[in-house]
Amino acid sequence: xxSDTQLRKDIQGLRAIAVLGxxxxxxxxxxxxxxFVGVDVFFVISGFLITQIIIRKKELGTxxxxxxxxxxxxxxxxxxxxxxxxxxxxxxxxxVPRDFDTFKASAIAALYFNSNDFFAVQNDYFAPAAxxxxxxxxxxxxxEMQFYLILPFVLMVVSKRFLAPTLLLITLIxxxxxxxxxxxxxxxxxxxxxxxxxxxxxxxxLAAILLRYRQFSQVPSTAFAYIGGALVFSSFFFITEEQKFxxxxxxxxxxxxxxxxxxxxxxxxxxxxxxxxxxxxxxxYSLYLWHWPILAAIRxxxxxxxxxASAALVFCAMTLGCAYVSYRYVESPFRERSSVKSTLARVMxxxxxxxxxxxxxxxxxxxxxxxxxxxxxxxxxNAEICHGKVVGDCIRGDKEAQRTLLMLGDSHAxxxxxxxxxxxxxxHARIRVVTSSNCVTIPGFDIDRIPxxxxxxxxxxxxxxxxxxxxxDGIIIAGMWQYQSASDxxxxxxxxxxxxxxxxxxxxxxxxxxxxxxxxxxxxYRANSIGFNLPASxxxxxxxxxxxxxxxxSRHKNATFLDLSSTPxxxxxxxxxxxLIYQDTHHLNEVGSQRYGEVAIPFFRSFMDSVYxxxxxxxxxxxxxxxxx
Numbered sequence: 001x002x003s004d005t006q007l008r009k010d011i012q013g014l015r016a017i018a019v020l021g022x023x024x025x026x027x028x029x030x031x032x033x034x035x036f037v038g039v040d041v042f043f044v045i046s047g048f049l050i051t052q053i054i055i056r057k058k059e060l061g062t063x064x065x066x067x068x069x070x071x072x073x074x075x076x077x078x079x080x081x082x083x084x085x086x087x088x089x090x091x092x093x094x095x096v097p098r099d100f101d102t103f104k105a106s107a108i109a110a111l112y113f114n115s116n117d118f119f120a121v122q123n124d125y126f127a128p129a130a131x132x133x134x135x136x137x138x139x140x141x142x143x144e145m146q147f148y149l150i151l152p153f154v155l156m157v158v159s160k161r162f163l164a165p166t167l168l169l170i171t172l173i174x175x176x177x178x179x180x181x182x183x184x185x186x187x188x189x190x191x192x193x194x195x196x197x198x199x200x201x202x203x204x205x206l207a208a209i210l211l212r213y214r215q216f217s218q219v220p221s222t223a224f225a226y227i228g229g230a231l232v233f234s235s236f237f238f239i240t241e242e243q244k245f246x247x248x249x250x251x252x253x254x255x256x257x258x259x260x261x262x263x264x265x266x267x268x269x270x271x272x273x274x275x276x277x278x279x280x281x282x283x284x285y286s287l288y289l290w291h292w293p294i295l296a297a298i299r300x301x302x303x304x305x306x307x308x309a310s311a312a313l314v315f316c317a318m319t320l321g322c323a324y325v326s327y328r329y330v331e332s333p334f335r336e337r338s339s340v341k342s343t344l345a346r347v348m349x350x351x352x353x354x355x356x357x358x359x360x361x362x363x364x365x366x367x368x369x370x371x372x373x374x375x376x377x378x379x380x381x382n383a384e385i386c387h388g389k390v391v392g393d394c395i396r397g398d399k400e401a402q403r404t405l406l407m408l409g410d411s412h413a414x415x416x417x418x419x420x421x422x423x424x425x426x427x428h429a430r431i432r433v434v435t436s437s438n439c440v441t442i443p444g445f446d447i448d449r450i451p452x453x454x455x456x457x458x459x460x461x462x463x464x465x466x467x468x469x470x471x472x473d474g475i476i477i478a479g480m481w482q483y484q485s486a487s488d489x490x491x492x493x494x495x496x497x498x499x500x501x502x503x504x505x506x507x508x509x510x511x512x513x514x515x516x517x518x519x520x521x522x523x524x525y526r527a528n529s530i531g532f533n534l535p536a537s538x539x540x541x542x543x544x545x546x547x548x549x550x551x552x553x554s555r556h557k558n559a560t561f562l563d564l565s566s567t568p569x570x571x572x573x574x575x576x577x578x579x580l581i582y583q584d585t586h587h588l589n590e591v592g593s594q595r596y597g598e599v600a601i602p603f604f605r606s607f608m609d610s611v612y613x614x615x616x617x618x619x620x621x622x623x624x625x626x627x628x629x
Contacts, residue, residue: 014260018039019042034240043143043254051155052211075335092361092365113146178199199250232256285327286327374590404430411437416597440477473611507558510549518585
């Protein structure tokens with residue numbers, strides 16, 4: 001047996017390091033900030049091993065495309081499909097119907113290995129957080145399978161003489177392209193892109209070609225290995241998810257992995273061949289498959305990213321148990337040589353089962369627990385409000401009134417459409433509500449920090465709001481200050497906006513962020529309905545953010561800050577008079593929005609008095625209004 005087909009224990013050890021890096025990062029990103037580059041290490045290893053196999057068979061004249069693809073399907077698909085079956089069924093019980101809709105779409109994309117494209121364009125503000133998406137990690141397997149469709153043709157078509165230069169040229173071009181788009185702000189699209197990841201596989205391919213024709217003695221092997229190890233481990237600790245990645249920043253880990261792959265005789269590689277790492281390496285695929293949905297489910301139930309000690313023990317036990325069962329009873333049996341017909345029959349059977357279970361889970365999800373009415377699960381019918389788009393005239397409240405107020409903001413303003421109806425009719429004012437997800441719709445908003453998919457809507461809604469700024473009798477601004485006030489650029493633009501409103505002799509009412517929960521009330525309702533006993537708890541960060549915005553507003557005589565968080569209305573959050581008033585952790589539902597409007601009426605009457613006085617006088621009139629003052 002040639003050396004390139006033997007099981008290299010050091011590669012198994014390297015796989016173990018890679019999967020441990022990923023798991024530690026996913027469990028707590030503060031423990032290993034760059035642990036996610038373990039995925040890139042896997043890509044390099046895959047490119048290395050697959051290139052070795054194809055080149056050897058090409059030289060022997062025995063390469064067959066059908067055999068190659070059947071081998072890849074046999075290696076990846078069975079455990080992957082079993083995961084989809086089990087997770088789909090579990091999510092049918094666990095997820096609230098809206099969240100299951102997101103999961104179902106991701107599961108369908110995952111079925112045909114296209115979840116990287118699915119997650120690249122996700123911008124649903126109300127979908128679960130990224131760390132709660134059970135199939136988010138399948139993007140890397142989608143990229144890998146897509147790459148396998150390309151590589152054999154390249155290796156078989158390009159002659160031996162030009163193969164390495166061709167692969168190197170493709171690598172350099174794609175890295176340059178990825179870096180360009182990263183610098184243009186397309187981080188999400190690049191991160192999930194096949195083209196951005198192809199260079200990582202090809203670095204492994206180049207390492208395989210080098211090792212095929214050049215063997216290194218122990219001394220240079222050891223030097224290469226320690227340099228490579230240093231590059232990989234430094235990436236684990238010094239690269240963070242906030243940086244523009246992959247692009248050039250992926251090179252240290254990828255080149256480091258390549259150096260380790262060509263240095264099999266080094267002392268470091270012998271250390272990687274120790275039994276515990278080899279065992280973990282054997283389990284690495286199943287560990288990768290199972291750790292994420294288990295962790296996502298725990299976080300979904302707890303409603304928080306942080307996982308306590310007891311939940312951590314559950315996570316470890318379930319991950320190791322599921323990984324072992326998957327490896328022992330799914331991966332290993334399918335790896336055994338079998339006919340093409342038998343392999344395809346079994347994989348097709350698993351695929352059909354996956355489709356059936358996804359459909360079954362979709363049927364179970366809304367029927368398992370009596371659904372809450374729409375008025376308790378949303379803050380408005382999205383098709384009827386100007387959130388991220390313009391619908392009609394965007395007017396709420398008293399549509400026949402002469403006075404017009406302009407309400408701007410992110411989803412925390414969008415949740416106030418029914419609030420605006422109640423308040424507007426009471427104070428005899430039309431309230432035009434123009435909002436966008438994550439985006440406070442004022443000029444100069446720093447759109448670079450919001451998800452790419454929402455930037456166009458943000459800019460369009462800002463342009464729409466600018467049409468009415470000057471003519472509005474007064475302006476109302478609402479936002480998730482816990483998110484927005486963390487940006488110095490935003491605070492500067494808000495300060496500028498208030499000053500410009502003063503120049504127009506215009507009063508501005510800035511609404512405090514409503515109190516925020518740590519756990520989603522709809523999830524608590526569902527979980528407790530199926531046997532859990534989860535309490536509702538408050539998040540404290542919103543209060544400090546309100547104070548920060550209030551301080552800025554107080555510097556402007558034309559601006560008023562309205563904070564009703566200490567009123568009896570919020571005394572029993574998420575309930576009010578035994579009725580659920582929250583849609584999720586930080587948005588009111590339709591009922592809550594309407595009742596909140598009733599509480600706010602007297603304060604809006606005071607605000608309208610200041611608006612009338614401003615219009616009647618050239619002097620600036622303003623105050624800082626708080627229920628507690």
